[in-house]
């Protein structure tokens with residue numbers, strides 16, 4: 001199949017410009033600095049291709065050396081963007097790529113030097129691109145589906161540039177950069193267009209995926225205590241509740257601070273916030289594995305336990321009550337003690353809904369408040385029910 005190099009270059013210029021613009025516009029909403037590096041990289045590719053067109057007018061220094069240099073620099077910018085995205089510090093040794101490009105200015109003109117030019121150029125681009133793809137490998141926390149795509153696209157692009165060195169090493173292969181002669185140059189132009197589209201698409205995918213995950217994480221958390229909020233609990237509770245059976249009973253503990261208003265009124269809202277954060281931390285520390293906890297709102301928290309028993313519930317409730325009372329008494333003096341009331345429900349069948357379960361906990365909590373606060377009231381709804389108060 002014959003491809004006219006000048007047409008391919010023109011298509012590349014248009015696509016690279018579009019990708020550069022698109023990534024810059026994306027940056028305006030996402031504000032991920034990597035996007036600016038990538039956008040600049042694509043802008044350089046379009047400038048490089050415009051310079052490459054000048055070869056047909058006989059401007060070989062600009063059309064070959066500068067154009068290829070810009071191609072290396074653009075890949076270097078892609079690499080720098082990936083480093084920024086993955087928060088990896090780049091070694092200054094990578095600037096050597098630019099020095100090598102300048103060194104290539106010393107190469108004499110002529111078709112016989114085209115091979116050396118193409119070899120060095122290809123190896124530099126392969127090295128930079130494959131290294132960038134390695135930065136995107138999963139390490140500890142996953143970078144997400146978008147990053148995996150970009151990783152493989154960059155790897156494929158890098159491997160193509162390694163493959164490009166093979167014809168250079170085969171004696172007698174025709175490679176003339178000045179007149180775009182040689183099969184490998186034509187194949188490169190086609191690969192360039194494909195890589196351009198795939199790389200720019202996966203770059204936006206990578207950044208969007210991370211942003212969506214970040215928004216999802218934020219939406220699930222109460223901003224003050226960083227605990228799950230009600231919505232997040234509703235999403236996670238069914239898995240725990242569906243596993244409830246007479247052999248594996250479940251429990252809900254509804255926890256409410258007593259006389260919390262006095263802390264706010266006498267010591268300020270910030271003092272109240274501090275106490276809420278402290279209670280959140282206590283709950284987090286005391287939470288058995290496999291349980292769920294959330295802040296429902298105001299001074300109300302909830303814990304969902306699996307494999308629960310009356311003893312486990314009272315032990316957990318009493319531990320939190322003691323820890324909280326002593327922390328509150330030491331920090332903020334109030335006319336009435338700032339303590340915890342707990343309403344708990346033990347059940348051995350999956351409840352109709354989380355809301356129904358919370359309602360049951362509310363009834364028990366109300367009983368605890370009415371009984372003088374600073375206590376735990378447990379309603380045992382299992383088949384071998386035995387009311388217990390503390």
Ligand SMILES: Nc1nc2c(ncn2[C@@H]2O[C@H](COP(=O)(O)OP(=O)(O)OP(=O)(O)O)[C@@H](O)[C@H]2O)c(=O)[nH]1
Nearest residue numbers: 256257258259260261262264269270272273298299
């Ligand atoms: N500092 C702070 N206060 C909050 C926050 N959310 C709700 N509150 C306050 O928490 C208090 C909750 O009211 P109540 O539960 O009726 O007050 P209480 O004094 O604990 O009453 P009892 O539960 O009956 O003992 C109100 O004063 C709210 O203004 C918050 O995020 N930070």
